[in-house]
Structures are given as C-alpha cells and as structure tokens.
Amino acid sequence: MHNDSQALPPPGSAPSGRPEPTSSSDPLGAALPRGSRASLGRWLTAMVLAAVAVALLSSALLIENFARAHAERRAVESLRQVAVDFRDALDRGMAQQFKEVRVLAQLEPFRRFDDPEAMRRALDQVQIGFDHFAWLGVTDAQGRVVAAAGGLLDGVDVSRRPWWQGARKGAPFVGDVHSALLLEKLLPRQSEPWRFVDFAVPLLDGRGQLQGVFGVHLSWSWARQIKSELIDATMASHQADALVLGQGGAVILGPSDLEGKTVPIRPEEGVGLRHHEADGVEYFAVSVPSQGYGPYPGLGWTVLVRQPVALALEDYYQLRRQIVLSAVLLLAAAVPVSWWLARRMSRPLDELSRAIARRHHLGDDALPSVGGYREAAMLSNALQELSRRQAAQDRSLAELNASLEQRVVARTEELRDALLRQESSERRLRTITDNLPVLISYIDADQRVRFLNATFHGWMGMAPEQALGRTLSEVIGPVLHEQRADFLKGALAGVRQRFETRSEANGVARDLLAEYVPDVRPDGTVAGVYTLATDITAFKQVERELDRLSRVDPLTGLPNRRQFESRLSESLARTRRGGRTLGLMFLDLDHFKQVNDTLGHAAGDVVLKVFADRVRGVIRETDQLCRLAGDEFVLILENLAEPREATLVAQKVVEAVRVPLALSGTELRLSTSIGVACHDGGDESEVALLGRADDALYAAKDAGRDCWRSAD
Template identity: 30%
Template sequence: MPVYTPTLKARIAIITTVLAAVFGTGIVLTALYDAHRDLHDALQVQQDSVVKLTASQLDTAMSDRIVLLSHQAAQLSGLLAQAHGAQAAAVRERALDTLSAAIPVPAAFNALLVADMQGNIVSNRGTGADVGDRSYFREAARSLAPVVSPPIRSRTNGQMGVMVAVPVLAPNQTFVGLVGGWLDLSSANFLIEILHNRLGTTGYYCLVSAGPKPVYIRHPDPAQARQPALAVADTCGEDDSPAPLEFLTPARPVIARYLMSSTGWELVALLPAREAYAPLHQMQQRFLGMAGVAMAAVALLIWLAVRRQLAPLARLHKVVQASANDLSAFERLPTRQQRDEIGDLTRAFIKLMRDVRERRQALDRSERRLRAVTDTLPSLLAFIDTDERYVFNNQAYERVFGLKPEELRGRHVREILGEARYARVQPFMQRALAGTAVTFETEDSDPEYHCMESSLRPEWSADGSEVVGVHIHVQDITQRKLETQRLARMSRTDHLTQLMNRSAFEGQLHAAMVRSREHGTLMALLYLDMDRFKAVNDIHGHAAGDQLLQTFAQRVRRCVRERDTVARLGGDEFAVVLEDMTQPAAARRVAQAILQAMDEPFDFEGVSADVDVSIGVALYNGGPALDRELMRLADVLLYRAKGAGRGRYEIGPPELAGELSPQ
C-alpha cells in the first residue's frame, strides 16, 4: 500500500498553521485564564460583601435580642432572688409574665422562658422542665454572661432550635436564674428569614455553630441540621476541589465566610460554579467558536499565500522530474526568474542542465566514435557491472552469439555463455570484481579446436574505494596458439627422425622420474647406439645415412608402446623411456625386440646395409638417484654392451635387474 507523503506546500502550510494554532491557542488560553481569574476575584469580592452584610444583619438582630433579654434580666433580679421553697413556682410565673409583657412573641423570639438557679423553668408555652444539665445553663451560671446555644432539641415540644440565655444576677452579682429566648429553627424568625434569602438562583447560606465540635445551625438540606461541620473553612458539605483545567471547566464554587461577633457562629455563603461562571462559559463558547473560524481563515490564507509563493518551486519540481527523460525540459522554465532563493535555484538548475545536455551530447558523440571503432574490431569488447550484467558490447558479440548489443544489455553473463563456459570463467570474474586484473586462456575442441584469450580489467569508482565494473577483452588466438604449439613441437623434435630431441627428452626423463618417485612404480631408461653407422655414412653418403637413421627410428618406435618416449640424442645415439612397468622383464623384452628388429638388413636406393645396435638398460624404482645419474648408468651399460661384442644389451643395476647375464 503506497504511503502518502504531503507535498512541500502542504507541509509548510500545515507547519505554519500548527504553529499559528499553538501560539493562538496559547493566547486564547491565557486570555481565558485571566478572564476566569478576574471573574473569580470579582465574584469573591461580591460574595464577601454579601456574606458580611448578611452576617451584620444577623449580628444586629441577635444583639438587639440579647439587649432586650439583658434589660429584663436586670429588672427580674430581685424577683427571682425570692424563688425559694413553695413560692418558687409562683415567682417564676410572675417573672415570665413580666418578661412576656416586655418582649414580643413571636416577633423577637418564638418562645420565652424563665429559670431559677436550680434550672427549673417555666415557658410561655405553658410547660415546665428542668434544664440544669443544659450546657447553656451551666455556661451562663459559670460565666455570668449571655450565652447562645448550638442547635438543641426542646424538652417541651421536641423541636430543634437555638436558645439565647441571659443570666439574672442578684445585687451581689450572684447567679439567681436566667431568662431566655427560644429561636425555633422550624418556625418563622429572623434567622429563618435572613437565611432564606438566595444567592443568585442556586446559591445559598449555611450557618455553623462555634465551639470545638461545630454543627450546622442552618442548612438548605434539612438532613444536614445538627450534623458535624468543619471548624475551619467549612464548605457547607460541598466539594471545594478544583477541576484539572479549572479555568476552562470550573467546578469549584465561590465560597465566602464571615464570623459573627455576637455569637461566634460562622456564616458561609456558597455560589455553585455552574451559576457563578455561566457568563464566562458563554463567553468561552463564543470566543472558541470565533477562534476556530479565525484559525480556519488563517489556515486558508496561509495555504493560498504558500501556494502563491511556492508556485515557481512547483513549476521547477515538474521540470526536474521531466528532465530525467528530457534533457531539454529546462527550456520550459521562464527566462526571467524572481530575485529570491527559488529564482537562484532555478537559474542554477538551468545552467546545470544546459551543461549536462552539452556533456551528454559530447558523451553521445564520443560513444558513437568509440562504438564505430570497437565495432570494427574482431575481438569481443564488453563492460559488465558488479552484478555480472552486460552494460556495453561491441558488434562482435552479434557475430558470435547472434544477439544485438541492445539485446545483450542488462543480461547476465551466465545466460549468454551457458553453464559450462560460465563455470570456467566465473572464478576469474570474481577476482576481477575483487580488484585484480586477470588474463587467462580457454580452449575448446567442439566442434574443432579453438583458443580464446580473455583480459579482465576492473574499473574503480571516482574515489578509488570500490570496483564498479569490469572491462572484458576477448580475442581469438587459435592461429597464434597453433603456431606456438608447432614451434614448440619443432623445438622439441628431431627434424630428421621426427622423434624427440635431446632437450625434450631430458624434460620427459625428469618428469618420468618424478612420477616414479611419487607413485613408487618401476621405469627404465634405454640408451641405443647404432653399430657400423659411420661406415655406411662414409661409403654411401650422408643421404643414405639419413635414410638409415629414419628407418632405424621407425623400427624402434614400433617396438615400444604408444605412451613410451623415444628420442634421438644426436648422431646415431637414441634413447627410450619406459614407464609403469610391473617387472624388469618388460624392459628386457623391449630391448630384445629392438635387437631383433635390427637383424633385418636396411635396404634403400638399391643398397643393403647390415647395422646392429648396442643397448644399455638402466632401471629406476623411485630412489634418491637424480636423472643425470640414471643417464650416466645407462651410458655405462651401453658401452659395456659395446665392449662385450655389440648387437646386445646390458641391464642394471643388479638389485633391480635381478640377474646380470647380458643378452
């Protein structure tokens, strides 16, 4: 599956747009963050002001009620001091009547009560109870100061409420009782009325009592009444933790707190984040929408600007691609270019392609001249690459292989030469591809003998670091080879008898002795000397002597095997080398056959000559002896035979011959 790669214009536009989007987003986020912070600060200030005002109202109302109770407590001090014995209940009743006449119910309190110093109370609700164990009673008796209780349950009607208690003191400042006002949290009173005021649409107040274990005095959720609250930084039970991106998706409510001076209670005002930051959220949506539209417009403008600016580069790109097949494609570019980097690049490209075209034309002319020269040569000329594929061939390949040069180009050497020929030349090609110049010959006898000389010369890269191909030069040297072989044979052959001459014989003897040593086989060297040859030569002339030598050579040749060596050493001296003998008797048989062959007279030009031969037979079985020592032994044996009467042979050495009797 092809991988899509964006064009340069697209990449530049994308990168520019992304960078603009990153910076724009940063600016937008910074602006939104600042807007959120400013709005939060403004809301906090507003909430602080509201809660302070409300707390002041509560303080004022509570202080007014404490003042009323304190004034009545001073007037009732003498009366309550008489609340002893049987008169105690009547005294409390008279005190309650006085209190009820002075303080309006339920305008100031929901209920009033009077308690003697033992905690026995009487209430305007017509019921009595003992409150001596109540914390507010004990605190008022101890501190001799007004006390506001936390939410408690009434022992007269079971309702939740708050008791405002003021101690009644005798002239000597001793505690004789207290007067109290009951604020029922389920009935209408100033606490309920003030705390029923809403903050916005969804905001609300909660009131937390003082002391080490504060509870909710007032909470919009009735189930939270008298539930434990936080002594510090209470949040009315709401989650006050910020969101990960609080300035984008605010979740933290705006909370303001104020401590009432009259009671020590803490008034908490809470405005939920949804309502508090609703204007900011709407502004964010509009702002983000406008930013998105602006970003799209910027991206489009960037694309159009980049496209316009890179139009010359796009045109140059098309021309560069077309130049792979058309070296004149650069002529389609405008003659006048912009004075910028793209214009400089275009001018440099035009100059480069004009130079390349001229060089290509010069190269084509040079190649045509080279081909014209190489095609006239009979030799095979070629160039192969490192994959052993033809890059160049001259016309001679068509004459040899029947394929035109263009048909050979790109084909593998193995495919053209065939497996057998390729196997012979492949090692040499590997050496050439490794960087070594190689020259070698190949011979073939199918259908007739011919010999080819091949020269392989590696071509190196411009920096000389690696071989990039091999030049091949193959020429037919069959005639030269045949002439060389003929001259070699002439240099090794006696021209009169067509036998080997001394030089060739010595080489054959040395090779035969080497083979005998390597394989441990038995061989023999026979030295032959014609008897009475000089007389025939002197009487009948040199022509007759030459004919005698030729006939003698023919008779000797018939007495040995085809693979045995027969040579004329000079004059009337001959030599025979016998190899691969199993027994010394084989040498004896050959020597005897030569003697018998010479028993018949030699007839030529009406002349009959009787010529004998003496033979020295030297045996060799791979010992340390050198070839000159074996020749000396054969020569000694020859003259021993001559001395013993001629027309016979002598064989040695005794340890190999097995017997010394001459024949």
C-alpha cells in the first residue's frame, strides 16, 4: 500500500497491472461524462437561484390571480348594480305610463261615441299634459279611428294593428317597441326615426260588450331620456354604456350605430362575460332581464351594461407591473447571496476533487482530510478507506490476470468442440428427416414455420428455405390453413391432435394423416408444435372403391339392396315433409330362369343389362332404379301429384320391355311383371309399403305376367 511519503509516478507511466489513463486532467484517468463539467458551486448557485425564482414566481402568480379575480368581481358587481338600477327605472316608468293610460281610458269624454268632436278636444288637452304620448286615439268596435289627438289618422281602419287586436280580447295591452308605419309621414321630423311602445285599453259598455279601444303610442324617446339622466352621465367617465335588448336580442335602446343590431352574446343574469367583443374591444358585460312592475307585466327586455376590460382592470394592471418589478429586484438581490452560500458549501468538496484530479489511480496516494461540515468529513474518510481497498484489489487483479488468458484459451477449445458435435448431430437429424416419406415441420407459438424437411419441396413445389419465417397461412394458403386452424389451436393449447384431411397443392390432391405434437416447455407453456403428415392417398382410394362396390351392383351399375334401403328411408322422409306422393314398384323379369337354362348365364347377364337400360330409358333422372337380386328390381318415384302417375310409368316400362331382343341369333321376347304401391305421406312404415308392393307383384304374375297391378 502506498503511503503519504511516496511520490506520484511520472506522467505517461502507470503502475503494473493498471490501465493507462485517457487524460492527465481527468480524475482517475477516466473522462468526465457529458453534463458533469460544471462545478458543485455553480450547481448550488443555480439551484438556490432556481428555488428563489420558483418561490417568487409562485407568490407573484398567487397574488396576481387573487388581484385579478378581485378586480373582475368588483367590476362585474358595479356593472350589475347599474344594470339593476336601469332595469328598475325602465320597469317603474313603463308601469307608470301603463297606469296613466288605464286611468285616462276611464274618463267620461272617451266613452261618448256620439260626440267625436268633444272626444277629440279632450284628447288634444291630454296630449298637452303628456307630451311623451306621440299619438292618442279612440276607435269604434270595428277598429276605425273615431277621434285622435290633432286629428291624426281620423277615420283610418287600424283593426289589423297588433295593439287593437290585443285590446279587443277584453284586457289592457302593452306592445313591444316598433317603428311608425302610419304616423311616420304625419308626425314632425326628428333626428332619429320615430319608434313607439303601444298601450291599448278596451272600452266596454255596462253589459261588458266592446264599444271601442283607447290607444296610446308612447314615444320611445321617453326611455332614451331616462337612460340619459340616470345612466349616461354616470357611465361616461368609465367609458361604459348601457343597452336595452328586445326579446330577440336586438338592440332597441343604445348607441345609434348598434340599434337594430343583434348583440353576439347570450344574456345571462348576473354573469360577467369576458369574450364579448365589439369593434376589436373586449368588454365585461352584465345582463339583467326586466321583471315588470305591479300590473305592468314586462315585455321581456334585457338590460345589458358593458365596460372595456382594459379600463375595468386598470388598477390590476398597475399592481401587476409593481409585482413584476419587485420580483426582478428580489431575484437580483438573491444572486450574490446564492453565490456566497454555494462557495462556502462546496469548498470542502472542491479540495477533494482537486486532490483526486492530481492522480491517475485512486490507490496511488492517500487523500487529504477535509472538514467544514459533517457530510464532507464523512466523505473524506470514506474515500481514504476506498483508496486503501483499491490498492489491495490491484494486487489481486494482477495475480488473476496472469491465469485468466490460459482459462480463456481452454474455454474456447471446449466451446469449439461442443459446436462441432452440435453441427454433426444436426446433420444426422436433417438427413434422417429429409429421407422419411412424411412431411415434418415445426411451427412456433406465433404460427410461423421454423423447420421443414425435404418432403415439403416435393409436395408443395416450394423450397423449404423460402417458407421459413413466414406464417403457416402464407405458406399453404388460407383454404388449407382454415382446415387445420382448429387442430393447430388445440395443439398450441397443449393437446396432441390426430386427424385426416384432404388437400390439393402443386397440382396433386392428397389424403393426409396428420399429427400435431405440442412442444411443451418445463414451465408448462407451449413453445410450438411438431407436425407429421403421412400421405394415405392410396389407402383412401382403396377404401372408397370398396365402399362403392359394396353399394353398387357390378353388372348393371345400379344401386344394390344396401343402397336401396337407405334411399327408400330418405325418400319417405322427403315425401312426409313435402306432402307429395311416392310410388314404389317391384319389377320381375318374366321367365328369366329359362333364359339362363337355355342360353347360359352370360346371355342372362346381357338380358339383365338390357332390361335395366330399357327401364332407365322411360323414367325420369330423379327416379331411382335399384337391383335387389337376380331378376328382382325396384323403382322409387318421388314428387308425384297422384297415384295415377305411378301406373302410367308402370305401363311405359311394360311396353318398353316388350320390344324383342336379338341374342346369339335368337330373337327373345321379354316381358315384366310390376307391382305398384303408393305412399301419400302418412304414418305407413317401410316394411308395410314394401309388403303392399310385393303383394301387387304377385297379383300381376297371377294375372298372366307382362302387366302391372296396383296395391291401391
């Protein structure tokens, strides 16, 4: 172990068994990783400044959010109070006008329809005292103006006007703001178009019958005067304005450039709307709906008071600037304090780092002891202990390196021998599998082909190397894959599968016996499936031929007794379902034994084949002719409309068989006897139906043969 009195080795040299350092300026000969070049003092300074910045930013944001919310709330509440005052003034004013109209309608002069002149004088006097009434008049029960102030519209029919229609129903009427249609040309001109609010009171006699209507057009300049006296002077200093919206949202009272236009907001009571803009200016807006007053029901108006956001939040913006300035000053003051604290905390670690940077290896020399705070002293002691242990490990490593190369060489030879043995084993297995007359493959859990023997090329016409790594569906096609999908799924679930299938590939159809053997891991999961497919085409062909011979008469090619029994059962079932008629015939070749005895069995076989051909020639393709044994035949007729159709077929068969047959120079006269039985879909069994047909056959023979008889 090195002691404090030993000198460091000269640059460029290293102790025995130690690696050369990559840079003389890097501690322990190792390059510093990216991002580690800054000193601890700088990191601490940055962290303290970051903490101060986060604290200042958080505090500033909290104060700023609170101040903004308070400023917005105060602005909205102020606007709301103005809107409520304006709304109440309008409602009370309209209620007062409504009350005045109702009182005037009760005056005696306005009920004397026999003296229109006296009524007109009274109207003129009322208009002098109520100058905001632009027009006053009385109509008769048919809607014609009897008398009006100033004689305006005398004799005019106003029965179609909404105010008259509303009053004729028997109750006082208040109409919404509208423009002047009839009075525009009669009234004096003014700077703005005339607009009115209509009042109408029905004039009833003692029996409650309508005598006429007392109507008043209140000039809308009255509302503009209220707005000017109550609102405009107060709101002007704040650059705010008040609007009155009709039921459809159109401005009925407000700046002249907005009247008649629809304000693009939905009025909601008591809610400050930040996103109400007009002419590029963002507003706070508060809307208050009218509620009526006393007997005046209200017209659904909405008072909307708005103020530019920039003006409403002016005090808040000034406070925010002061908060930002204060935060910047505090952050600037925190920079020197952070730097001083960071230097004081990092000084012990800087001493250790400089000591480590002067050596090429940790175990070269003893490290100095540093203090300052407890953690730095503990780190210094730990590094000194680590330096001592590092020197001991260096000696151990030097001894171990001496024997390591020999062990690596020995291990390399062992691995080479193992690889050679494995390659030899794989060649033997490949040779065995390539020469087996079966198709062997391995499919992994993702259904990808990982192994194929040479048989695959002969069967599929594709080199095994082209199929490896592809999915089974891509290799054999979706049709063949669908046939094997369920079995492959079962094998991948861990159950061995054995099944037969028929497939066509490379232009050859094969019957295959396939086995799927799961490749089960020690933990019970399935890694893949081994498949073995054996070509059993020859065996299946023999099996099918034997089955055919067992069901077909080899002489005539007709179905034999075994096949007849199954076909009769199927025909009866179809007849019961379809509700049609089935005909069953027993046919017997007359005197067939004499042909065999006189001409031989070869001639008898010819006669049987001719008989079968003649019967087939007169029946339908859907009718089924079977040979039971010897010269006994049976014919099944389906889908008959009535039993008579079966007897017609029997007659055709009798006539077709009668044609003479030239055989070995001898002309033979053939004939047949037929027994016919019909089934109409009832509960009759097969045995009963066969018995009736057999009885009918014997009846035909008793009748002299060469004829047919029906059991029905």
